[in-house]
Amino acid sequence: MTRIWTSDMAQTGTPVPALRPTSAILRGGEARLLALRPGDRVTLRNLEGAQPVEIHGFGPPGSLQGLAATLSPGPALSPSPSAYRIPPAVAQILDMPRQDPPISATLFDAETPAGAAVTLEARADLFCLVAAPGRPMAPDAQDTPTDILVEILPIVERAGEIPPPLAPRVVAEVRIAAATASAFRVKAGQYIQIIDVDGRQCSDFLAFDAGDLAQGAEFGIDPTTTRTLMGSSFSGPGLHSKYFDARMRPLVEVVQDTVGRHDTFLLACTAKYYEDMGYPGHSNCTENFNRVLAPFGIAERKGWPAINFFYNTFVDAQDRISMDEPWSRPGDYVLLRALTDLVCAASSCADDIDPANGWVPTDIHVRVYDADSPFEKGSAHRMTPDAEPRMSRETGFHPRTSALTRTFEDYRGFWLASCYTDAGPIAEYWACRERAVIIDLSALRKFEITGPDAEDLLQRAVPRNVKKLAVGQIVYTPLTYETGGMIDDGTIFRLGPHNFRFVCGDDFSGAWLRDLADKHGLKAFVRNSSDQLHNIAVQGPRARNILATVMVTPPHQPTLAELKWFRFAIGRIADRPVLVSRTGYTGELGYEVWCHPQDAVIVWDAVMAAGAPEGLTPMGLAALDMVRIEAGLVFAGYDFSDQTDPFEAGIGFTIPKDKPDAYVGDAAIARRRDHPHRRMVGLDIAGNEPIGHGDGVHVGRAQVGVVTSAVKSPILGRSIALARLDIAFAEIGTKVEIGKLDGHQKRIPATIVPFPHFDPQKTRVRTEAPADAPKKGVAPDESPASTVIDDPRGAANRGV
Template sequence: MNTIVEPTLNPATAARTRARHVRHVAAGGGSVSFDLAAGDRVTLTDPEGLQPGHLYVAGPAGAAQALLPGFAVEAVNTASAPAFAQALLAAAPAGWTLARAEVFGAEGLPGAQVDLNAPRALRCALHAPGEDMQPDAQNAPTELIADIECAEPVAGIAPPPLAPPVLDLRIGAGTAQAYRVKAGDYIQVIDVDGRQCSDFLAFDAAALAQGQEYDLDPTTTRTLMGSASPGPGLLNKYYDERQVPLVEVIRDTVGRHDTFMLACSAKYYDDMGYPGHANCSDNFNNALEPHGVARRAGWPAINFFYNTIVNHDDSISLDEPWSRAGDYVLLRAMTDLVCASSSCTDDIDPANGWNPTDIHVRVYDASNNFSKGIAHRMTPDAAPKLTRETGFHARTSALTRRMVEYRGFWLQDSFSSNGPIDEYWACRERAVMIDLSALRKFEITGPDAEALLQLATTRNIRKLAVGQIVYTALCYEHGGMIDDGTVFRLCQNNFRLVCGDDYCGVWLRELAAKHNLRVWVKSSTDQLHNLSVQGPKSRDILREIVVTPPGNASMDELKWFRLTVGKIDGLPVVVSRTGYTGELGYEVWCHPKHAVQVWDAIAKAGEPHGIAPMGLAALDMLRIEAALIFAEYDFCDQTDPFEAGIGFAVAADKEDDYVGKAALERRKAHPARVMVGLDIEGTELVAHGDPIYNGRAQIGQITSTTRSPILGKTIALARLDVSAVELGATVEIGKLDGHQKRIKAVQVKTSHYDPTKARVRA
């Protein structure tokens, strides 16, 4: 089997598009290859600093020196060169040689850049060398970027194939084509130049041969999937009216499509005043006629890349697609299919950016094994990253198929052998292991590291001792929260931020540059994965296997919100007494390559204590009981820490200025909304976002809610108008239209269970 794991989306050769700008990213410890044409301008960037960088150049003699004036260029022995560098000479003209230059050193400042001009056609590879980071170190290899301004951009060139294709089909602008796909094969629909919609149809080929048309059915798919737009995952499929799956979604690099509105038809253009305009439905009719498919006035389709907008009044409008050049959706055929794809004909509105362009379809053999994922872009100009697996995935995936996409990683929702309720009780009564490697980690070092965090967080970082951890908020100037997280002090000028949002790293680097601080903020998420060991037996389990040097705290000595450095089974780890459950607990931090061994060691030590794996569903129950907040539910950029229920994380004694300080002082003095707990009457379910009323007026909304197993009732966190806050007072949660049905609830303290934190402090 040809196994292809593609955690990032960096094609080996540049796709030249109608846009003049092309970006390539070399991941830390990796490389990226690209072609240059004569006259292209290249900007190389070390966005985080301290990252060495080597540029390999293949071209005629002297070409590398011409591209890199002022740099020490050395010839490279092709036979001993890395494989990615050797590949530059594959199919190159005779006489081309390989050379290399160091374009960034190990002491570079964040944002350092090198500008180059290509004297002629060349092939290049940008390498970001680096070793694996130990969990107590901070030398994470980080990405380098190559931005190319094309001298003569050419439209219509698709990115390189994911594997050798069995079908390579170009669908010209405003046309459609039909094609056959065997069961198990993969179908890649590519937006070649960006902002171009493509409708997709699929029919059961065996049924069609017998004169029966079973094609993708919108009502069946939406009903079975519980979603209008299935995405990548283990169960996300499109069905026909018999409830037979026809295709499975494997990858999606866009995340914005329309499912099962009609492909454009003659009626749409007639009504808009363009009679006789070409349309996708007629194009499909013509393409499918040789396969015996009856003509239809309009075809229900998967409208890939179509940007449908549902307005507040439920009306539907559209805008330009989100898709960029080279974006794609990858499907897998669940049975033999007759498929049809179009390049949408619409040039009278923003649907295709006012300019229809080509679509490209590739079919790959079933023997390939493509990773599943959704692409994420941290900022609009960032390179997309596909969902990746954590270091513990080999163990968690063997225990459950209930995986969910969470912030760019596949994490377990629950485990097949137990389920969320059993996992919950295991944490309350014994111990559990939770893979939380999707948390973002940033290494913050340099002489101004403390000054940066003092400026960026709501805590008084100056009071933080070496080996201590503090929970904090990061806010914008208006007081709204960017994120919450924990700051670890590893040394005098060495810190680690653990949070939920990749953007925190970008924001910290921008803040440091704005204030001329000498500090480096390096992303270490992919170098540091973590297993949360939580529950009353967690200390007993880790005591048996965590070995710490004499100068470091043992498991019995480790205090709440402190860390220690040690080993498990001879492997380096950092152990912190932190968690997200409200129970006694720890987090074990290790390099991903050691994750499976760390999991096995903890599982073996925990077996006599009844340890169990736990997923996100049970974790949600636990964290709501303990009033531990969650981004985009309990807070957002319109919510300050007081409104999020974490006013304790805003240091009252912090005299230094910090981002949002004036706004937070004003908001604290004149609060508008307050976070409260709710005990909900009866057993009916309520949900995030449900409105809360006092009489006819809405006074707040539910932010998080769960059915508490240990309390035997439904509880919630809610944000109320300050005028309505009163412990013991009754409010009503609106269902249906908010007025026809009301559920009573009583205001209580936010921590529904163990409000004194006696268990977590044990």
């Protein structure tokens, strides 16, 4: 069988091989070592195109026979450490003595289209080093390294394999055969990994305080106490961050989860369930638990309340709990941390009479890791349903933000601060409106769009006239389906004649653009550079003063004082390369600073030092949501979705009537513009009752719309909202009511008003520097001056 060896598997000596699923992602700029057997096939798929791949095959002395006829013996293996990172355990293998030279090749080049693949076959037992070389990308460059999909087809069909350990120090391995259960001890601080071996298999989990058991008292996970303390509704399947016993003492906490769909409020399956379904005597988790827990003195039960990992339950429209096959894939897992000494039990659910386990129960595997294992908290995110999961990650600015707050949220796969300890959302809000704030927004997705047909691709993809976009200019735009519904919104940066950068919120936008290029035969590359560009926003009335003291630009670039709205400049901060754009998401004068993550801490420190005299304050997502609603800036999943067009999302200004070229969804959008059904409006709300996303808007008994975003505005002194209403009731001045409780028992009066509620003419964000402002930050002449075309008509009049 094919085996993959990774750096996580070595402790002090040669790594121990372990089996993984049949595909894995090789990240750009990294290397991966495979251990292959004769007949194993490896397919390397260039997911985004233009990414070279180095492959080196070698083995113990005398054992190397080659990978494929297309590869030939090469020089001694000495990959450049600056081109890709080699894990320590891999380096150990590379240093092993051998007689034969490696068989080496470089696959793919700068012209390789997205999706191109090469398949290689092993003809002997050998190691295979696969690398996707790439160096850190400068903010004004577009040579981002991208990911390679490694697909492995072993000569022997694989089943029942488990992924390699997440950390070196494994304390215990527990294999739980299908339809059985096992009990085991765990010490405080140790980590418990529950692995779904073959996918779509549920595993019930119990934990008891071991110290109390020794004294004859049973205290295990209590679902009701946990739900109460964690404030999670009964109808929300998923995992709590901690699980408590009836004394309100925490027993375990969730550290990592690659699935995101579990059950936390039903019993493990019982004999009664199968009896009622006509299967008396059927194996069940409750009786399996009773057997394995008896040696620990734990009393039997007719039904065990458990955490039902991977069990896909949901609440339907009639408030009934229903279920379907699990979302989990082979190798998916949940990682827990024991908060005290525990006796644990886990099962492989025995249910084979309904979809709970995909109709066929399979194995569960449990690993216990040492308490000193270096695990970070996170949940898995997938760009598309079939993509490899990627755990929540930290931004380049995290070393600084984490020193200022412990309140983070997982926003689109990155840990971003919700608020900061010294201030809090309200103080951060006022700092943005009165002085200046710095916000880590590195979770934004960035895509480099290059190639001779890059302009044609974007001209076809978006309603804005990209052909009129000047080098150095930015435009805000939606992406739409053929139906007119919105995929995403974002900003397009023009870096050169055939060079663009699209900044948006969703990974899928890049995949959609890539598919569009392929569909129309356009030679354009769409490559994800999100890990190469992290960014902070510096927003507020004093933002220009702060950045002007630290931003240095070459003569052919505008200074910060000269930088116009929706333009960008390339320069340096603290001698680190940056790109600074005059954009933002606050409705205030502001800028965004883009840099490589390795420079993020230095850039943060320089900006904070420059902003100290001006009262610069870090701001989190809670305050950001307040200012963006006041400014009428829309948010995906709240103010728009694939069911709403740009007019219904309140960004109809992005849709020209006279664009010369066709774009995706233009016919549907034209129909919707001529025959609108709904319109985005502003609401002024009477009183101080809390209003939220999803609240119905009524005229009499009929619901005529829905609140999309709402906030109690500090600067306006009243509650305001954005809402999407039926066109018949969307005129300014119309009186409506927001329904609470069942929508009828309680009504909150509101009035339709124009939006944005705050600074509707955008005077603050448009503010230009005084004509006599000093031209700070001009670097010595290093390159010939270049001409930047003036802002063309049709530029966006609203930032995002």
